[in-house]
Amino acid sequence: MRSTFVMPVDPASMHVSSAASQSASPFEIARALAATFAASAAERDARGGTPKAERDALRESGLLRLSIPVEFGGLGARWRETLDIIRLLGRADSSLGHVFGFHHLMLATVRLFGSAAQASTLYGQTARHSWFWGNALNPLDTRTVSTTHAEWREFSGQKSFCSGTVDSEMLIASAHDAQTGSLLVAAIPTGRSGVCVAHDWDNIGQRQTDSGSVTFQRVRVERHELLSDPGPLSTPFACLRPVLAQLILTNIYLGIGESAFGDARQYTLHESRPWYVANVERAEDDPYILGQYGEFWVGLESARALADRAAERFDAAWDQGATLGETERGEVALAVATAKVAAIEAGLAICTRMFDVAGARATHGGLRLDRHWRNLRTHSLHDPLAYKLREIGEWALKQQYPTPSFYS
Incomplete structure (x- = not known):
């Protein structure tokens, strides 16, 4: 992992300020953000909803690139370092630690279930555009089915417990094949036509994780978006x-x-x-x-x-x-x-x-x-x-x- 990168943190505003630019390690940046997140955690727990300002602060911090290899524009952190930062953010605000951790889990899903070419493309785009990833992979939820067309798939149905989907740019989504029942996993844009992210998370805890439902209304999924090489749980490494x-x-x-x-x-x-x-x-x-x-x-x-x-x-x-x-x-x-x-x-x-x-x-x-x-x-x-x-x-x-x- 590279020891430093340029990303100044203004704890008062949680925004990157070029005027205050300084060199800091990812852990130092996470610690500064954590102090800010902790100060408002109780109030935001009462409010619930989407922690938009805090998610944007994570975007601007560069930490969404943490687990992405250096050759694709990431910071090249090992998982031990990434997990330490997830724990640090979770200590400040467990909702933010949750969505940050799941972001890196979705990126890892591309690497584990998909091809090297898919990982290269999606890692690079995530690093360049500071994409936040959300989760719509719920293997126990069989309400979303996939039907086959000539060159693409169509996902329809609903998923629950979809953490971090609100205010995300990309999703890892799953559906069961309508004919075989096999599980299909894909990486698709959250803003694609037919993807409806609901603001319906109102549980007693993790109140700012937006872990509600996502409905797929005849969503077109291209072949190259399916993570099928090697596919879900298909090898010890994928497992x-x-x-x-x-x-x-x-x-x-x-x-x-x-x-x-x-x-x-x-x-x-x-x-x-x-x-x-x-x-x-x-x-x-x-x-x-x-x-x-x-x-x-x-x-x-x-x-x-x-x-x-x-x-x-x-x-x-x-x-x-x-x-x-x-x-x-x-x-x-x-x-x-x-x-x-x-x-x-x-x-x-x-x-x-x-x-x-x-x-x-x-x-x-x-x-x-x-x-x-x-x-x-x-x-x-x-x-x-x-x-x-x-x-x-x-x-x-x-x-x-x-x-x-x-x-x-």
């Missing part, structure tokens, strides 16, 4: 796509847990009052509170170590490309599944128990500290934790790797 998706989620969950820990710590140190029978002058000296913070820290440190190990293993698998074998793929899938479980369990514990260490006043509505639990609870239901533990158990007991699917 890294769901592993990367799980690893991105893991780092978002970690960011939420770290954010909840930081907010709880700030409140305990500066606002909380000791319980009257504790016989201490400050809440921070209460041994029961100290014990809970110790548990929080162990959970976070364990999840961080597992997530970082999984990221390193993923990079090693990614480097193998088409030579990646099923065993190597299975090893990284297992590492990611383990990290994901740890991040969810540690995060939910902190997001729930943070009020035990902060006190009753921390439930004031204006603080919106409940957003951490709402965000993690909403997003961690992406696939059931019990089935993730079952996969890990199959390895622990029977030495069976997770079976490749879009969720493992």
Whole structure:
């Protein structure tokens, strides 16, 4: 990865200013943006909707090019570095970490499911035009079907949980073949005729991810837009796509847990009052509170170590490309599944128990500290934790790797 690139950040306006141009690393730029995003996260959580100004700030920052190879105009970051920045942004605002992470997942989908020529073209155009990618690939949603015409396909139907589609330039979209039932995946412009992106996301958490629905009304998909060489989950390397998706989620969950820990710590140190029978002058000296913070820290440190190990293993698998074998793929899938479980369990514990260490006043509505639990609870239901533990158990007991699917 190149160590620096030119992109000044004005934290007050979140816009690039040529007059204030300075050399900064991607992590430094992400840190400046994260500070700005965090300052308005609670207010924007209350408002919901599309974080347009923040998405534009990510466009102008150059970070949408982060995972694109240098030869195509990108920054050439390894996945460990990209995931660190996803976690950093997720710590500031999990909605923005979510759409930023999914943007890079969509780009990776082009590389994993499509041809080298498709990746070269779409990477280059994304880097030049600062395209933001959205997700309309939901393999469990069979309402969108594809019919065949002479030289093209036609997608019709609806997709749900389409994160980041509002205010995106490109989509990864899926449909099931009307005759064979096989899954087709394509990269198409969001603004194409017949693509209708709805503003209908109103869930309790991740409120600014625009994870609502997209309707396809006889959308024309050209042959060269189908990612069919090698195609979805067709090789061990192509099967890294769901592993990367799980690893991105893991780092978002970690960011939420770290954010909840930081907010709880700030409140305990500066606002909380000791319980009257504790016989201490400050809440921070209460041994029961100290014990809970110790548990929080162990959970976070364990999840961080597992997530970082999984990221390193993923990079090693990614480097193998088409030579990646099923065993190597299975090893990284297992590492990611383990990290994901740890991040969810540690995060939910902190997001729930943070009020035990902060006190009753921390439930004031204006603080919106409940957003951490709402965000993690909403997003961690992406696939059931019990089935993730079952996969890990199959390895622990029977030495069976997770079976490749879009969720493992």
